[in-house]
Amino acid sequence: MVSSQASAVLRARRWLLPLAIASCCVMRVVIVLMPPPRDLDASHRKSFHVSVGEIVGAMPVPGRQDVVHASPPPPPPERVARTEAPPSSPPPEPPESEEIVDTSPKRRAKRERIFDASQPPPVRQERTRKPAADPCTGRYIYIQDLPSQFNADLLRDCRSMSEWTDMCSHFTLEVIFHNRMRQYGCLTADASHAAAVYVPYYPGLNVGRHLWGFSNGVRDALVEDLVDRLWATPAWAAHGGQDHFLVGGRIAWHFHREDGGVWGSRLLFLPEARNMTALVLESGPWHAGDVGRRQWLIAFAGARWAGGGGTLCDAVIDQCARSRRCGLLQCGWCGRRNDCYAPGNVVRHFKSAAFCLQPPGYSYTRRSAFDAMLAGCVPVFFHPSSAYTQYRWHLPVDHAKYSVFVPGNSVRNGTVRVKDVLRRFGRAEVAATSEQVV
Template identity: 40%
Template structure:
């Protein structure tokens, strides 16, 4: 009897146990299906908690795309500068785990920054403890991992209609009125490989491989081909930090600079801007993350009148282009332009070729104190070239003059140019048709210390590529002192101590990797940054700052493309009349 009762009692307990287990499982299942966040509320890796009414409201708000021109999507309130931020509605909560850095801005039509949550139904209650802004609810499609080496460096390249680039190369015979540009478009824009009847002469002057007869106006093609090998390209524009527009603006306008009216010169720029403004990528920052490269000086894209006799196109005066950044071989007075180096004759495919060239330049004996390679500019009354040539001619013991007069081909021969620069300690770089010269970079490549006469020739131009202390790598002589005959060039250069000259030459030789463009067909230099790498880095930093300003409500507006009358003044020096 007792045994029977014990068995019955045991069965009863087991029934109770199964009931409890079944009930617990059902409760667990209900909680999981209805509000998973309640199971996760105890986790808070970075102490960032959001309380929201409805997850769907947040995701819908992130997809709103009504943003006025010249502004980013509306930012959330400033309490995003907190670590423990509490947002409460109806006592429902979601805890989001995030890393300490915000997700990158998602570049795409109508998308907000990934660290912005907006909802009209959300009430805020904050306690500010921590400075880094939190991430929004993760969007796995557009989020970049912090471990991604390309985070913040992705670039999206437009696939433009062929008339803006490829068709220009096909019609290379007509790109310039007096020059057949087809040979210079070979080898991805590097031009023909340098050859000479006497290979010994070539080897003595240039050493190994990597030398080409590169045209000074071929930068657009070289840069585009380098960009095709850029390791952080993306086909998803929403991940891109910047958008590259591969329009060969210089080649396009170059074929119409003579004997064509303004409507023909402006046809391609107008059509391009219409095409760009209809793209979804454009509406994210209204073009302020877009950039293009100009293989001619920026003044060639800033015609200010509709007179057919006026020079160039009005590409950079079009409303849309005012929001874009132009990288060109010479900038003008507007703030949305940045100068990057002219292409030289040297395009190495290996880092060892660069170091070997630098070694050769350090060992050279330089019999001439200074040299000038160029022609006079009698049509420009303010130009000092005639005076520079005169001083060189009166100092034959110290100066080597290479006259680039009409019909002379000495300045078009890369071997001859490099030979002269290699034999000189200083290379004179007065302004010519414009402030800058390709010769600046050829002389640096030869280890020849540049002598400038106007700050617009270098110091305020190539700020990404040149040292911030001009006196470390160059000599500056005010052009007014030459005009007024207050200064003799040879006496000025002779007064510089030998130790100072050697230190300056070493800085110039160290600058060589920064002013050359590596061969686009090669994977790139191993550890050295070339002119392309530095230009891309500078551009990304510029866009990043602009994006931060816009997200903070500091829209650059008209200041993005502002005329800066003092841009060409000598840095740190008062303007001399």
């Protein structure tokens, strides 16, 4: 019996031993893989103890009269300030990713002001940006508003523009330029902001319809209507049309019909058109008052003194009368024609010469000096008080840019001839001086 029990125990031990070994291995694996228990930090532990103390102190314990309160946590140990010697080298700068916290008294005071609810919030000052420069400054162009009869309607009559060619399949300079102006990047709708005013009139297309078989009244009808409209606009009143310009697709000869002529229009002879700038296919120097093509070198309009000879004015008249290059228009009681009181006669006379003589008469100044400037004629003065010391607000400081000075005493005593002085100026120099006058 005993032996049978012993043999049974031995058989059981043989099976239990492997099971025990396997169980030990499993437990070891579980222990190794199990995560460590979370360690509450000081703040969590502190709040935990305080909560427990409050709960314990608030709950009475049966069988006891006193109330058990949790003891407060011990105070933290005092920190001992350590005095360290300053480092021999400056500390390294913190990396850019770290935030530098300024704990200075000034910084703390600033933070206290920020979080002080009794103080009004600080006003944030916006940084004012300098406005960018306008690229169109000085380049704005205003397109004058004109009825279609001055441009678009002329294109509808393209078959009548030429006797030999159908012009409907061709584009002229006027049409091309008008289209380009519509695409210009610095257009303005306010004429007061414009540096120039474009007049979208097609003068070449207009005159081309009436070159043959029409009266001058028909040729000039649309032109005169144009200048009347322009004259009545605020844009024209601002500068008298001097900032207006137009483009013509024909040569200048087609727009310069003189009185009695039978070809072209008189567009560029109208007083209003003279103030404008006309861009045409070729210039007309014989009409534009080019000093190189003027009839005389010198011109004079005036009269001798009634009190007798010997004056500077008399000397100038005598020298002009003896020269074939001087045009003399005598006025007053001793003149052959009493026509100096008509401004048109005087201006036409001065337009025929490059230089206009301005000797002093009953006074130093002469109205004739301004008549000459209007005609594009360079004034010749014989005394500083005739212009230089009189019109300091109106005439350039550099007198040589727009005039010529000849000493009057030298002319009166016969030692200087005005013609010899003026012949020394070259053609280019005369043209530049005349341009300054204009």
